[in-house]
Amino acid sequence: MSTAPEGYDPHAFVPFAVTVDLAVFTVREGRLHVLLVERGEAPYEGHWALPGGFVLPRESAEEAARRELAEETGLTRRSSRAFHLEQLRTYSDPDRDPRMRVVSVAYAALVPDLPEPRGGGDAARARWWETGRTGPLAFDHDRILSDAHDRIGARLEYTCLATAFCPAEFTLGDLQQVYETVWGVELDRPNFRRKVLTTPGFVQAAEGPPRRTGGRGKPAALYRAGAATALHPPLLRPEGRREGRTP
Amino acid sequence: MSTAPEGYDPHAFVPFAVTVDLAVFTVREGRLHVLLVERGEAPYEGHWALPGGFVLPRESAEEAARRELAEETGLTRRSSRAFHLEQLRTYSDPDRDPRMRVVSVAYAALVPDLPEPRGGGDAARARWWETGRTGPLAFDHDRILSDAHDRIGARLEYTCLATAFCPAEFTLGDLQQVYETVWGVELDRPNFRRKVLTTPGFVQAAEGPPRRTGGRGKPAALYRAGAATALHPPLLRPEGRREGRTP
DNA sequence: CTAATAGTGTCTCTCAGACATTATGTC
């Protein structure tokens, strides 16, 4: 039993490596995709993994995640600051990395459909993978990815976060597809529209009345993200499997 | 810019200390309390702080939090396993501890009204504080405590977690007081009752029809926690300030 | 009896699910 529950006994200090891992999600063509990088060295050489890296001596985990996000998406840190990034949870199993004790703070990022990524500087290959079609990932990244998917699914219910997957101007059809893609369900269009438009601050009509075609139907009105962040009352998933099991 | 976004370059390894901090909540006499310990040494000597300690070389943060919870509540690890414990988030500001680089994984624990705690082995003083009446805490613990309070408030809306504050058998009045205490609002008793009883698996009537007095009114029926963990549809707070600000 | 707490019943308004109907574009 530790005898220093309140102070920080210097003798109890044990060095850990601290990293961040990112689950960067986007919606492309009605399917949820996640950004993965291919590992070029052991362990798990040839496997795909979530992008990530060490937290540097003078930065917070948040800053490290922001930095990695900019590197991996190939954008400037300035433009990538607009992306939604949120801390998921921390993974600390002693054996999660076979080489040493590594504690990883996982983040989820939501980005609009971006150009195909370039690797982060060196020859590392990076690409978008459709979720559910990734092979077994390195380390405990399957678990992290699964947790991240669950989390953003739940966040869509109670927040206005779905707009983070969309470009600056989007149609209500785009927004609905985000929900349908992340949740894996189909929603009723008129009801979805009513819910979004009657929630103050969820979306706002784009100023000029421009319109855009989605193929060959009637052009849709364009909207921008509103100022609201929370969603009250929530937009609940129809039925079926939820985060918390009810055995 | 880091040039090893995918591998773990040994030269990039920087040692961190990793700790856990616990926000242990209970409801006593209609007020929310949190367990704090008094610091006996610099920095923040004499200040109160959340209980916590180092993650040991061969344990996960979850196990460390469980161990600290048992030590601080003065119970066996076995009986303290029944308490609800959930990871909150990780705090990693480089200057959060003036002595060295410490990354802390914060947990929230919900316990029923317990006997007054004894310190964790040595002479450290520990006691329950009413939330909102604590002085400035050590380190960034005010922030952690605030985040923890927000989180459990939100969890009560979507989960059956309120029973974690109650003893094995409790009345619906007890349960309602948990909600009112954590949220700081008053709820309508008939409506609360209806919501709880019509949610399958939230509570179950205690077998024998025993009853208990709460003073000098009609004795109340006793219930136990049910098997459900999620709450659908949710039990939303009346109105007012929420987690996500809507500026 | 009164005071206090537990428990029941009912009305209404909000909101979501279901789905019919109209509008406006491409081919």
Next chain:
DNA sequence: GACATAATGTCTGAGAGACACTATTAG
């Protein structure tokens, strides 16, 4: 014209807020 997608309107049922009322104890 056919077809596809966007947008509007309407009916209904589940559920929450408000609140009147009854039940059972202590004093």
